[in-house]
Amino acid sequence: MLELRLRSLIASLAVRTEAWVLDEPVALLDAGEWGLAFEALCDNVYDAEMKVFPGEVVEIESIGAQLGSTRRSWRLVRELLVAEN
Numbered sequence: 001m002l003e004l005r006l007r008s009l010i011a012s013l014a015v016r017t018e019a020w021v022l023d024e025p026v027a028l029l030d031a032g033e034w035g036l037a038f039e040a041l042c043d044n045v046y047d048a049e050m051k052v053f054p055g056e057v058v059e060i061e062s063i064g065a066q067l068g069s070t071r072r073s074w075r076l077v078r079e080l081l082v083a084e085n
Helices: 002-014 019-030 034-047 054-067 073-080
Strands: none
Touching: 002 019, 002 034, 002 054, 019 034, 019 054, 034 054, 054 073
16 A cells, blocks of 8 residues: 555656656665655655645655654655645
């Protein structure tokens, strides 16, 4: 279930970002490293200053909580929040 949620989130983000943002997270996810994939995804999204929609932020926060992640990077993604069109 978590893997599917991560893949769905990546697919949602993929339509409006450059490949480098998702390359590492996808490779880690394919290797079964879900936690590392999630952390890399959040770091890259933040580094790219990519705009994220409210539903994506909710999903990122939910996945972070489910993983028990204490990393600050997924919390910082909220700063990139934009209104849905």
